[in-house]
Amino acid sequence: MRRYYYSVYANYYAYLANYHQVEELDRKYKNLSDLYRDSVFMLLPPGTDREIIFADKLIFSHKPEEAIQKLKEQLRTNKDTKRRVYLYYVLSDAYAMCNDSISQMYYLAQTAIQDLHMSVREYAALQKLGWQLYKQGNLERAYNYLRCSMNDAFDCNSRLRFAEIKDYSIVVNKAYIDMQNQKYVTMRRTVIVTVMLVVVMLASIIMLVYWMKKLQRMKRLLAENNEQLTITNHNLAITGKIKEAHIGRYLSHCVEYIEKLDQYRRSLVKLAMASKIEELFKTLRSEKFIKEERENFYKEFDRSFLDLFPNFVNDFNQLLPEDQRTYPKPDELLNTELRVFTLIRLGVTETANIAYFLGYSLSTVYNYRSRFRLKALHGKDLFEQEVMAL
Structure with missing residues (x-):
């Protein structure tokens, strides 16, 4: 009972230190929590629980590397699930003091996995993991983890966890809402641009179809004109040949007519030379x-x-x-x-x-x-x- 008593007061003063806004009181409560932690440590028998308390004290004394070494030794030897959850969680605190956020998130994730396996809903690991993910820029997962933590804290009526999550959740929710709004704005712009592109594309297709039809009509008209031109050229060629033939016929007819006139003249000359005056006049009158x-x-x-x-x-x-x-x-x-x-x-x-x-x-x-x-x-x-x- 005494060990339980000291443990409760150690946690009590640790929570007071975490939630107090006055720096002087913060140091005071942390020192009191450390004193009660020492008392717990003195009453614990050798084993994993005692090493976890000792590692916690090392972290408080700003010796996280030593704490990590001891905790990992316990992880190699202790296979008890409940004890491993505490080992994972304290390791995450040690790595947090070392500013190793990747390792911190790894052990927070391991703690959250074990909490899930054991059906624990009053936990601290998942909300801390969500906050670290938020700081890493993974807003979607951070929002999901904090929302899950908030729902579990509310369902199991854990007012303390609810208060812890509230500060994180306000910041992450605001960032998430801003991100969703930005996505909405981006999506709306994308939709507008897409609609405009579709309109332009449809207009382009309509114009393309119009010009293709016009081009087909022009090709058809050109083909008809070419055909008509071919016929015209053929007719012109025929006309040229006909003209040549008629010119030749005209020249032949002129020559023939000149010969006839010459024969007619000769016949008249013969009549005149033969003194056939009456016959000459008869011919001329005919x-x-x-x-x-x-x-x-x-x-x-x-x-x-x-x-x-x-x-x-x-x-x-x-x-x-x-x-x-x-x-x-x-x-x-x-x-x-x-x-x-x-x-x-x-x-x-x-x-x-x-x-x-x-x-x-x-x-x-x-x-x-x-x-x-x-x-x-x-x-x-x-x-x-x-x-x-x-």
Whole structure:
């Protein structure tokens, strides 16, 4: 009972020293606690408990290295779980005085593990470990350990442990809340930035799709233009060949016509030299030569025009009602009516020029033009424009 009595007073004055704010009283209570610890030490038989009290006294006397040596000797020999818990805890205090925070946290962790195995809820190791972790910057684990210590102290109604944890918990909780707030702010910024990036990405995708479709349309249009250009080039090449052929035909026709005129001149000269005056005058008065040449010219013109516009007759008649359409006779390429509009298709629009070219009277050409304009399916004002577009 005396040993128990001294032990209670040693702990009593140790707690008073820890929780007192006056430095002079702090020294006083620590000295009293040490005196009672000596009394306990004198009454204890040799063994682990006596070595633990002695190590505690060495720590109080600022000799932590000696305390560590003695405590580790006991750890090697003593396998009792309850005694090892005290050895771990006092070792943590010794390393704390040596400023070895890693070893201190190790032995605090060992103490907390043993407390857990023995279902002890009124403990001091876990809260000290949490505080050390806080000082090391491991705020998440520090908060969890102190919260667990607070809950256990509250559940087992340990007011002393609750008071010990309270100071630590206030600081750690504030730091933890600040960290969570910072995480929330960071997360909110991240969400905002992510949303903005998603919006930008969606806009980029929309623009990309838009430009891809536009590019496809441009490619398709370019392909169509290239195809049309190829057709145009082909038509131009054909047109060039046709022009070459018609130029050659025109030159041949001119040479042929010059030869005919020369033959005609020679025949007239022969008649004059033979003094066949009546026959000469008869020949000069005859229109046979002119008529034949005009017919040959019309045939050559018809052939050349239809080489350039092979579908002109059918296309021209599509502009007229069925009962008003005109077609050349079987032995003709074009008739007189069609020739008027072939010249309009070639850009000769003046009535006088058409009449002069075809050898018709102005009234004849005018009547043809007026008659077909009145028959046109799409109106007389558009008829000749449609003819020029054939």
